[in-house]
Amino acid sequence: MKPSAFAERGEKTWKEVEEALNELDGTRGIVPSASRLPTLFRQVCGDLSLAQYRMYGLVLCERINGLVIRGYGHLNRDRSDLMRALRQGVLEDFPLLVRHEWRLFWLMMACFWLPFWGIYLSSFHDVRWMTSLLGAEALDQLQQGYGEEGGFHEMRDNFGSNFEMFAFYIANNVGIDFRTFAGGILGGVGTLFFVVYNGLHFGAATGYVQQEADIDKFMEWISGHSSPEILGMIFSGMAGMRLGLALIRPGQRSRRHSLAKAANRAVKLLYAAAFLTTMAAVIEGFWSPLRLPVFLKYSFGCSLTLGLISWLLFAGKEERRAA
Amino acid sequence: MAKKLDTLQRIEIAEGVEIQLHLAGPMPRGVAFAIDCLVKAAILIVGSIGCGLIGFICSVLFGWNLGSGLGTGLMIAIAFGLEFVYSIVFEASRWSATPGKRIVGLKVVRTSGAPISWHQSVVRTMLRVVDWLPFFGVTGIITGLCNDRFQRLGDLAADTLVIYAEPGKPKVVASGGDGIAPFRPGASLTREDQGAIVQYADRFREWPARRAEELAEHLRGLTRVEGQEGVSRIVGMAQWIRGEG
Incomplete structure (x- = not known):
């Protein structure tokens, strides 16, 4: 068959597909012509392989190729229900995933808490180490917030400054989470660095306040938001290590394939990290500066921590796969 | 062949056909x-x-x-x-x-x-x-x-x-041979060779005439003519391969 005859024969179908695709391009929903699309699409696929095999030339092949790509895109459109996915993710998939990845979880806990306690305990020996680790500016801020004469209540006198700090915590802490994750692609080294660094940093701040300022004010301040914040960091660390391990130990797969597969899994941990860190920022921005009895603040922090622990331990059923 | 020559990414989709994605550098x-x-x-x-x-x-x-x-x-x-x-x-x-x-x-x-x-x-x-x-x-x-x-x-x-995003618009102006008559190649060609000839015919208008002739010169053994005539002969062969004429 001549190319011209082939084009003439196919033209009607191609036009129809083109119109259906144009209509679909303009909407998120479904248009009447869409019901014919699968049938038409298979015809166009047949036309494409014929045209390619018979070498009908660039113009014809490219036109049909374009139709197939567009049709393929529409037929494979992601139509998953975001809210449903979210609910299932929070209540079932995520806690299961964390329990499944318990080794990474404890690895990250160790990477954070060992440096934390190490540097904190060393503050009893010599507090100058904190000074060199944190820098003068951070020490100043710690003195302002938790020092004898200063106090974090005085620093936050209106809604605006609360909001500013809230936005700052989000941008800063969630940004650190994301970088912790991204650092995983360097064979996990970037992730380890960020987690250990954070452990040192928090440990040094705690140690410095313990020695030179008022540790009670400090505890009151961090009681609310510390558990979601640290958990968020641990999760982003786990996500990053997933990436790194996929490169270091790809198993039976090629590194490329292994990385893509690990990223798909890791990103769920990252969602949880972003969620927890945002939650921490809300608490730190608006709850922690409130002038409330210390007892109330501690109970809030404790119940939040217990809630998070039981969520990780008990949510989701292990046997779901059998169903 | 496209794999060697072009920035095309061939992908076989579930329907059993190959689509070609144009990668961006x-x-x-x-x-x-x-x-x-x-x-x-x-x-x-x-x-x-x-x-x-x-x-x-x-x-x-x-x-x-x-x-x-x-x-x-x-x-x-x-x-x-x-x-x-x-x-x-x-x-x-x-x-x-x-x-x-x-x-x-x-x-x-x-x-x-x-x-x-x-x-x-x-x-x-x-x-x-x-x-x-x-x-x-x-x-x-x-x-x-x-x-x-x-x-x-x-x-x-x-x-x-x-x-x-829009691979459907190649930079070639038109297909077909501009009235050049189909010409049967004097030797049997592999599919890959045929593909190269067809692509040549699809694209030669994009190049300066001298460049098209220079490329045609490589097929001297097949076309047996020189210069502009060689170009037309290759286009003729493409016409023949496509079944045009």
């Missing part, structure tokens, strides 16, 4: 990135003016003093949104492209050619931080040049490709 992607930077800068400027105005209006009309922190806070939120949310949302949207990519005519797809999911969009965007290192996206460019699909680290992890 570092250059168009760099341009798209630069445009995105301009767009973000514009949003940031408009946002800061807007924040200032809101604060001003609140204090003058209603006498509310929200404190300067509110404006600063909003600015931080906007900057954060631009760094991460911007590309995630745009690339996971129906466009499959940030405004910059859309202007340049690019699009992000799965390696299978299907539209990308939210997960993939998130992974790509997060890893941009690493791809940027140490400066100007050097890591991303080097990684892209080290594989055959121009995938930066983010693309590799997310399993995505950046392609030209």
Whole structure:
């Protein structure tokens, strides 16, 4: 068959597909012509392989190729229900995933808490180490917030400054989470660095306040938001290590394939990290500066921590796969 | 053959046919990135003016003093949104492209050619931080040049490709032989050779005449003629292969 005859024969179908695709391009929903699309699409696929095999030339092949790509895109459109996915993710998939990845979880806990306690305990020996680790500016801020004469209540006198700090915590802490994750692609080294660094940093701040300022004010301040914040960091660390391990130990797969597969899994941990860190920022921005009895603040922090622990331990059923 | 000659990515889809994606290299992607930077800068400027105005209006009309922190806070939120949310949302949207990519005519797809999911969009965007290192996206460019699909680290992890959005418009003006009669090649040709000849006929109008002749010269053994005549003969053979005439 001549190319011209082939084009003439196919033209009607191609036009129809083109119109259906144009209509679909303009909407998120479904248009009447869409019901014919699968049938038409298979015809166009047949036309494409014929045209390619018979070498009908660039113009014809490219036109049909374009139709197939567009049709393929529409037929494979992601139509998953975001809210449903979210609910299932929070209540079932995520806690299961964390329990499944318990080794990474404890690895990250160790990477954070060992440096934390190490540097904190060393503050009893010599507090100058904190000074060199944190820098003068951070020490100043710690003195302002938790020092004898200063106090974090005085620093936050209106809604605006609360909001500013809230936005700052989000941008800063969630940004650190994301970088912790991204650092995983360097064979996990970037992730380890960020987690250990954070452990040192928090440990040094705690140690410095313990020695030179008022540790009670400090505890009151961090009681609310510390558990979601640290958990968020641990999760982003786990996500990053997933990436790194996929490169270091790809198993039976090629590194490329292994990385893509690990990223798909890791990103769920990252969602949880972003969620927890945002939650921490809300608490730190608006709850922690409130002038409330210390007892109330501690109970809030404790119940939040217990809630998070039981969520990780008990949510989701292990046997779901059998169903 | 296209695999050797072109930046085409052939993918076999479930229907059993091969589609050809036109991969975008570092250059168009760099341009798209630069445009995105301009767009973000514009949003940031408009946002800061807007924040200032809101604060001003609140204090003058209603006498509310929200404190300067509110404006600063909003600015931080906007900057954060631009760094991460911007590309995630745009690339996971129906466009499959940030405004910059859309202007340049690019699009992000799965390696299978299907539209990308939210997960993939998130992974790509997060890893941009690493791809940027140490400066100007050097890591991303080097990684892209080290594989055959121009995938930066983010693309590799997310399993995505950046392609030209409208592959249906080749730069060739027209197919057909301009009235050149089909000519039967004097020897039997492999499919690959046939393909090369057909592609030559499809494209020779893009090149200067001298270049077309120079290429035709390589087929001297087959065409047995020189110069412009050799070109027409190859086009004639393409006509014959296509079954035209």
